[in-house]
Amino acid sequence: MDDDSRTARWEHRAGVPLGVASLLYLASYAVRVLGPELPGPVRDLCLAVLYASWALFVVDYAVRWHLSGEGVHFVHRHWLDSVVVLLPLLRPVRIVRVYDAMQERRRGQPHMPLQARVMLYAGMSAGLLGFAAALVMYQYEHAAPHASIRTFGDSLWWAASTLATVGYGDVVPVTFVGRLVAVALMGCGVALLGAVTGSFSSWLMQRFARGDDGPGPPRS
Structure with missing residues (x-):
């Protein structure tokens, strides 16, 4: 073998x-x-x-x-x-791989289109990464001097705005570990957003292409 x-x-x-x-x-x-x-x-x-x-x-x-x-x-x-x-921050993402493996075991069942799978997995990865990053951020930030992230709700809000690449700036990390986590989450947010946007655009292009290839209106 x-x-x-x-x-x-x-x-x-x-x-x-x-x-x-x-x-x-x-x-x-x-x-x-x-x-x-x-x-x-x-x-x-x-x-x-x-x-x-x-x-x-x-x-x-x-x-x-x-x-x-x-x-x-x-x-x-x-x-x-x-x-x-x-990096412990990325370990929860393995849950997505388990979901993928379970889908592959469903023999004879119709699979989702590739674009839908990419968007689903990107969304699941974003949720897991955001929650894990919020936990790390809260652990290191809530007791730091001059910290703006005082509650776990503040940390979740920060993770959501960072993953969405919005960055309101109302809550920001002040510790070294918090800023490292922020940089990592920024990169993940850009990558995941690009994957979802690209897959959705590809799906739209396929839909439009099918419409253009279809039969035209009947002639009088």
Whole structure:
């Protein structure tokens, strides 16, 4: 059995567990950030879930690296997976990959057009990224001196305006970590907005092309 087929089989088997780990990671992180007054054992359990989820991502990355047979070239050829392992902010996006895998298993069922799938996945990714970024922003900003992001609602508003590339400027990060998260979310927002806009434009062009190719009005 070649390396590609073994890698495909591993990704097929690990997809759902990694998606569940992504969801647990996001939920545990949210509980720790938004529930500072919770009992110590609850917070410790959430921390254990965070580390366990991260360990699953590391194991998956190591196995796919081994099965690929690419050596050190695997790191830059699969740079997004490398970044996901290092940056917790991007790990919840794996939930989208689980949804995609579940759709592929529905044999005999009609699939959505490519443009619709791109818009759906971009929207899901934007929501997950925005929520995760809002949690990180609130954690580092709400107690900082001269901070304008004081509540989690402020953080959600900031994430929404940043992803939409609006940038009202009414709430802005003041800490180093907050500004790093802001730069990352700006890039993701531009990329996701471009994907949605491009897919929607392509869908419109196809619709118009079908209309132009159709039969013309009857002649008198």
